[in-house]
Amino acid sequence: MLIVEELHMLLLRPDGRVETSVSVNRLYGEVAAVLTDLALRGRIRLTEERHPIVEIASTEPTGHPVLDSTLDRIVHMRGKRLQSLIMRPKLDPLDVVVESLVVQGVLIRGERGFFGWGSARTPESDPAPELVLRARLAEVIAGTREATRADLSLLSILQNLGAAHAILREECAGASAKDLKARIEELVSGSTDASGAVVGDAVAAALNTAMAAAMMAAMTPAVVAATVS
Template structure:
């Protein structure tokens, strides 16, 4: 299962709605996750500049509809800064991710909101994959399991969305939000595998979040 698919499972409540902690930021996390997936599959690379850009390494299809759809959308955007791509609705993988999870039997298509308005709900049909994933992340946070690149990417993305503590309540135990942040930073800093990819994506999400939150902070200060 791709990192973006695992992230989507974490961000959904059992009733098929996105967790309130990330309701406004889901896009940034899932775009970042699918870009990590593409990088790990050798299709894109990130420059080593302070504000990294994204280049296409291979346009050959992977055979995975999520990766191939995103890659096609990304081709005309090659050379753009990662920070701008993370916030681009054009790269939102939501539809293909949901379709993939439905095909796998993890999610099922449900109803929309009142009177057919609102987005379609996709409640959980098979809880087993998410339970395995959460058990894996709990072991990583507790230090009893060796983290994979997927684990580190998921933890980093959740932390950069300021949602790690809210999404991983049970897996964190009594760890405070501050200690959880330190723990995730410790884990990601100590991993030699994929550091360049992780750092580039983490920096992009962090910068995007600052850009998004700054107007809100300024408005609050003025009022």
């Protein structure tokens, strides 16, 4: 399963709505996740700059509808900075991610809100994939399982969204938000994969920085408005 698909499962409430704490910033997390998926499959690469630019490494289809639809959109945005792409609604993979999870039998399409307004709810049809995912992340946090790139990407994105502790409250075995943040930082900065390569690589670091900058940029107008009023 893709990183972006696993992230979406974690962000959903039992009723099929996105968790309130991340509803505003979901876009940044899911775009970052799908870009990570594309980078790990060699379709995009980042330049080595303070504010990296996303380059197209290959336009060869991956065979996965979520990734290929995103790749098609990015091709027309080549040369853009990573932070800019993370903030672009046009790159939001939500619809194709939901469709993919519905096809896999993980989600089902439910009812819309009151009077048929709002987006359709997509509650879980099969809870097993999320249960397995949460058990995996719990073991990674506890140090009893070696972290994969997907694990570290998920933990890092959740932390950047400010939602790691809220979403992984049971999986962090009573750790405080501060302690969980420190644990995630430790994992991302020092974990290695099966080949011995550092998992917290330049792509992950760049995505972390870009996500933080994107969220800060999004919050600034609200902060300024509150200060003025």
